[in-house]
Structures are given as structure tokens and as C-alpha cells.
Amino acid sequence: PMGARLPEPTEGPGACKVWEIKTLGRADDERARDMLEKTAWQVQPIMRKRGWKVQELCEMKPEQRDRVGDNLNMGQRVRLKLRKNNSGDWFDYDHVVLVMLHELCHNDIGPHNAKFFKLLDEITVECEELMAKGIGGSGAGFDAKGQRLGHRGGWGGIETRDPRKAAAEAAARRAGYQVAMGPAGGRKLGGGGAAAGRQPGPREAAAAAAERRLRAERFAREHGLMNDVVVIDDEDDGGRHGDG
Numbered sequence: 001p002m003g004a005r006l007p008e009p010t011e012g013p014g015a016c017k018v019w020e021i022k023t024l025g026r027a028d029d030e031r032a033r034d035m036l037e038k039t040a041w042q043v044q045p046i047m048r049k050r051g052w053k054v055q056e057l058c059e060m061k062p063e064q065r066d067r068v069g070d071n072l073n074m075g076q077r078v079r080l081k082l083r084k085n086n087s088g089d090w091f092d093y094d095h096v097v098l099v100m101l102h103e104l105c106h107n108d109i110g111p112h113n114a115k116f117f118k119l120l121d122e123i124t125v126e127c128e129e130l131m132a133k134g135i136g137g138s139g140a141g142f143d144a145k146g147q148r149l150g151h152r153g154g155w156g157g158i159e160t161r162d163p164r165k166a167a168a169e170a171a172a173r174r175a176g177y178q179v180a181m182g183p184a185g186g187r188k189l190g191g192g193g194a195a196a197g198r199q200p201g202p203r204e205a206a207a208a209a210a211e212r213r214l215r216a217e218r219f220a221r222e223h224g225l226m227n228d229v230v231v232i233d234d235e236d237d238g239g240r241h242g243d244g
Helices: 029-050 093-105 114-133 163-181 202-222
Strands: 056-060 069-072 077-081 229-231
Touching (some): 029 056, 029 093, 029 114, 069 093, 077 093, 093 114, 093 202
Parallel strands (some): 056 077, 069 229
Antiparallel strands (some): 069 077
16 A cells, blocks of 8 residues: 555664563653663664664663663663662663663673673764764664654654754763763763863873773673673573673
């Protein structure tokens, strides 16, 4: 029939995305869904670039006290904790994005080794650049259906927002995130960064990258993410956690 949507691809760049979002159905469920949708939209260019897929992006129960996220079978299911225990408080959006980036790295690398944190650093920098420009999504898949973010729609290419609004939001995110990740000084998502107005030299850039990786590892340890890889095989329906 006229106007019928074509079947979504199972291979290629159009398949590299979050395929389904599931919330707990608790109070403020719309807020939980919006946060997961916004997170999935934000990281989708990174997923397309690296060929990553996540079949289900799920809200993790706040009663789960030992971690704030996990990845089952390299993207079969990623869970993110949005609510702080049962206090009624929520993690902020940047925190959730950082956990999502960590879990996405497990689509390629299981253990928390040097290669893992190098990859995490790379995509954290990429994500900060995307956030500053207001870029995300792909125009394909679930992100083309909803309108909650106000800057998605259509089927062509990566969508963008008003650059001035995006820049203001990015500045506010960085200011707020310094409280969680360290002292002020222009740090970006995940910490680190050179002084404003100049490009760092190779030695300074390497030192900044090393500092960011240390911060990422500290963040992972503080939030239970060093034991967040879940593997289920045909003979192990209960699942087991990798030691990372």
C-alpha cells in the first residue's frame, strides 16, 4: 500500500542501533523512557560507525545495588540504572550516557583491559563532540518514529538541532558534570581536556588521554561496572558475570 514503511534492515549501517527500549513501568515511566530514548539517539552515530547493535536497551531495577549497568552477550541486552536505589532520585543524563558508552565497548571487548579503556576514551570524546553539536540518531529505526526530543524526523541522514541551543546545553552539561568527575577547568564528558583556545601538543594530549582513562576506570570501579559483562550460553540459562 501507498506510504507503507519498508522492512528495517538486519545488516548494514541501518541495523546498527538500539532496536527496542524497555522500562520498568513504574512511577514516572515516561521520564525513564525519554531518558533511554535520548541516550539511544545520542550514541547511534557511534554505533553506526563501529557496526554495533543493541537488541534491547532496558531500565535496570533500582534495587540492583552492585552495579549501574551491564551488557548481556555483546549487545543482546544492555541495562542501565536510571533511579538511585528506591530513594526517588534519578541519575543525571550525562551519568547514564557514560554508563551506556561503557557498556557499548563490551560489544567489542569483554575484559576491562587497556584496549577497552582506550576504546572507551575514543568514543567518549566522540560523544562529547556530538553532544556539543546537537547531533545524534540516523533517521532510521525507532528514532525516526517519536518526536519527544524535538529534533528527530524523516528518513534521511543524521539529524541536527539548533546549534546555539545545543552549545548552551553542552556548556551546562559540562558545568554540571565537573561536580561528579573532578575539579573545574573546562573538562568534557568523562573528564580531561586541554585549556581553551589552543590545541595541545602530542605530549600534553597523551597525558590528557591517560588522565581520562584513569577517570573512566575510577568511575567504573565506583559504580560496579568492572563486573558488568553477562554471558549466557545454551547450557547456562541463569547467566554468569565475566570478571572483566
